[in-house]
Amino acid sequence: MTGTINLDNAFYPDLSQRQAVIAGGTGDVGEGIVRAWLKTGAQVIVPTRTDGRAEQFKDVLSDLGQPENLHIVTGHYGSFDDAQALAARITGQYGQVTDVVASIGGWWQGKPLWDVSPEEWQRYFVDMTTAHAAMARAWIPHLPQTGSYQLILGGSAVEPVPGASIISMQQAALLMMRRVLSVEAGESNRIAAQILGPVVTRARKRIDPDWVTNEEVGLVSAGIAADPAVTDADYVSYNKAQMLETLQKLAVYPG
Numbered sequence: 001m002t003g004t005i006n007l008d009n010a011f012y013p014d015l016s017q018r019q020a021v022i023a024g025g026t027g028d029v030g031e032g033i034v035r036a037w038l039k040t041g042a043q044v045i046v047p048t049r050t051d052g053r054a055e056q057f058k059d060v061l062s063d064l065g066q067p068e069n070l071h072i073v074t075g076h077y078g079s080f081d082d083a084q085a086l087a088a089r090i091t092g093q094y095g096q097v098t099d100v101v102a103s104i105g106g107w108w109q110g111k112p113l114w115d116v117s118p119e120e121w122q123r124y125f126v127d128m129t130t131a132h133a134a135m136a137r138a139w140i141p142h143l144p145q146t147g148s149y150q151l152i153l154g155g156s157a158v159e160p161v162p163g164a165s166i167i168s169m170q171q172a173a174l175l176m177m178r179r180v181l182s183v184e185a186g187e188s189n190r191i192a193a194q195i196l197g198p199v200v201t202r203a204r205k206r207i208d209p210d211w212v213t214n215e216e217v218g219l220v221s222a223g224i225a226a227d228p229a230v231t232d233a234d235y236v237s238y239n240k241a242q243m244l245e246t247l248q249k250l251a252v253y254p255g
């Protein structure tokens with residue numbers, strides 16, 4: 001069944017007392033998350049590794065003018081030390097961060113595992129997994145209990161995709177990271193993930209009407225942040241019908 005979602009009807013929660021870091025916010029899915037969070041009134045901080053990407057991202061959001069709640073910070077977080085230093089710099093400059101959404105890394109596909117090169121393994125498994133772990137360890141001890149730490153993952157975390165072994169293994173590892181973090185943090189932190197099918201983004205040449213959009217993903221992340229009861233949860237939205245259910249469950253869309 002195809003669900004219909006019109007975000008003009010959505011209930012964006014008031015997150016004006018919150019300050020979120022959207023890691024990977026310059027990316028295809030991240031753009032929608034940033035747009036959704038800006039609609040909530042939150043302060044939105046987007047780290048990016050290069051000044052060039054920062055400028056590109058400002059162009060991408062040029063339809064919003066110059067949103068005063070958006071702060072783009074150039075810095076690396078690909079190692080434990082870099083992420084720790086970046087977190088300290090962001091907190092020093094902007095004050096306490098309440099929420100972190102990690103939408104880090106992209107897609108890779110093309111050959112069976114036995115043909116994967118060391119460089120591909122390093123880039124798509126080691127580097128991306130390390131960036132996620134580095135951000136989690138840099139931020140989680142400093143987030144308030146009312147805040148949230150969220151991961152954006154794909155369905156390859158649970159369904160093997162032929163020719164995409166590295167990403168499937170990496171996403172599965174990150175899903176387990178989410179679950180381990182939850183049991184380790186207990187009641188101290190709210191940790192959740194979204195597990196998504198293909199997402200409609202500006203990079204897509206072909207779009208299926210049953211795919212979820214990056215702004216819907218963003219609204220779910222705002223809904224997770226807004227609901228203090230949400231913790232230790234994975235929201236699965238492979239298609240519009242599941243996304244509609246997720247949005248309604250989080251009370252950010254009419255039921």
Ligand SMILES: NC(=O)c1ccc[n+]([C@@H]2O[C@H](COP(=O)([O-])OP(=O)(O)OC[C@H]3O[C@@H](n4cnc5c(N)ncnc54)[C@H](OP(=O)(O)O)[C@@H]3O)[C@@H](O)[C@H]2O)c1
Nearest residue numbers: 024026027028029048049103104105106152153154196199
């Ligand atoms: N696109 C989809 O259809 C889709 C579907 C389901 C799930 N997802 C999930 O959504 C998440 C984001 O995917 P995406 O498609 O938005 O990716 P993307 O467009 O490639 O963006 C990835 C972002 O991650 C940041 N990044 C930081 N360290 C990185 C590293 N070592 N390598 C690559 N990027 C790094 C980049 O930021 P800077 O370059 O600015 O530093 C970039 O903004 C992933 O977990 C993916 O599995 C995506």
